[in-house]
């Protein structure tokens with residue numbers, strides 16, 4: 001023990017500075033920009049030095065030879081403790097699943113109860129559900145679920161509360177949260193000056209409502225009709241409309257969970273035309289086919305999520321889009337609904353099946369196995385879509401989403417040689433099925449540090465419930481992408 005030197009200054013441990021010092025040696029560091037062999041010195045919660053042959057005195061040394069060292073993942077899209085259709089998803093006590101999968105920060109959607117402001121809704125979600133329970137650091141998106149009188153005055157003030165993003169729904173007709181075009185336009189105008197990024201769930205709610213009614217009235221009530229009532233065209237139309245409205249408001253827009261080629265192309269083409277239009281896709285839209293919805297014995301209900309799963313040509317379009325940078329983020333859209341109890345609420349009518357699938361644990365594994373290993377995307381691109389870009393959009397960069405001096409020591413040590421199978425038996429998602437059951441996995445998360453604390457070791461969660469902290473996002477996150 002004693003003195004150690006780093007670019008951040010000299011620290012004398014004999015004076016009672018109680019940081020842990022860890023050296024991750026000999027690994028290959030992968031960032032969104034490149035990869036190189038180097039050591040990482042962590043003091044306390046922070047990366048303080050990166051370099052070759054760093055001084056190993058006073059440090060616990062972890063040998064990462066043959067391993068990749070990645071920044072902890074930032075999951076732009078989770079729904080812990082979300083009320084939906086009379087039931088609620090698994091809560092923050094299941095966030096060890098996130099960190100086991102390499103995700104050290106989640107950006108969760110805070111639902112808005114009727115009549116409550118966005119700010120109060122976020123505070124309530126934190127106090128009642130996340131605080132003291134989350135095993136990962138967390139920030140929040142607001143969601144407009146009730147268009148109150150004060151909404152448009154509140155939007156510019158959201159960044160003061162650390163909420164730089166707000167989602168609106170263009171779907172779910174008959175609920176108080178489906179917005180019309182004027183509401184979306186007004187929200188974009190209100191958001192622009194203060195750097196709030198408006199996010200949209202883009203599907204045509206009117207057409208879906210009609211198609212659902214037509215299916216049900218003709219006795220087409222099985223899970224597979226979920227996809228019939230939500231074809232790619234309803235997503236493509238709403239996405240094109242959303243980016244056109246953003247262009248009219250001259251404001252950035254971020255389209256969540258893009259699932260089909262035509263919607264992706266609407267975002268890409270708008271961006272090329274000068275609109276600040278961005279988007280996210282999800283691992284299930286890149287790996288799980290629409291045929292899953294036809295599985296017998298109501299198993300198809302496991303795969304009911306919105307937008308619906310698509311055919312392989314759309315999967316290929318999603319891989320191409322993240323490879324080319326036409327979509328910038330891959331989020332899980334994790335919804336921990338169980339099959340036996342919750343999905344069965346729609347046993348006789350697919351419109352009553354809670355929408356959403358679990359997946360927070362598998363984002364990195366799926367991107368690596370089905371993207372990097374197959375040559376569809378580079379390791380740098382993986383890091384960008386799973387950590388760096390979402391950190392930027394949510395105003396958390398460079399504290400999160402990168403391996404850099406001064407960043408939080410959120411670090412994944414990844415073993416590319418490991419081979420196994422995804423299964424509910426090794427899931428911490430807390431539900432009775434794994435959406436990727438039986439699928440092959442190449443490589444795995446071996447160790448994870450959350451702000452310097454070892455939280456996964458040898459592929460097992462060793463952290464603490466409640467170790468996660470609330471993070472305030474900074475506004476103007478979308479500006480990073482437009483530079």
Ligand SMILES: [Zn+2]
Pocket residue numbers: 077079333
């Ligand atoms: Zn969602």
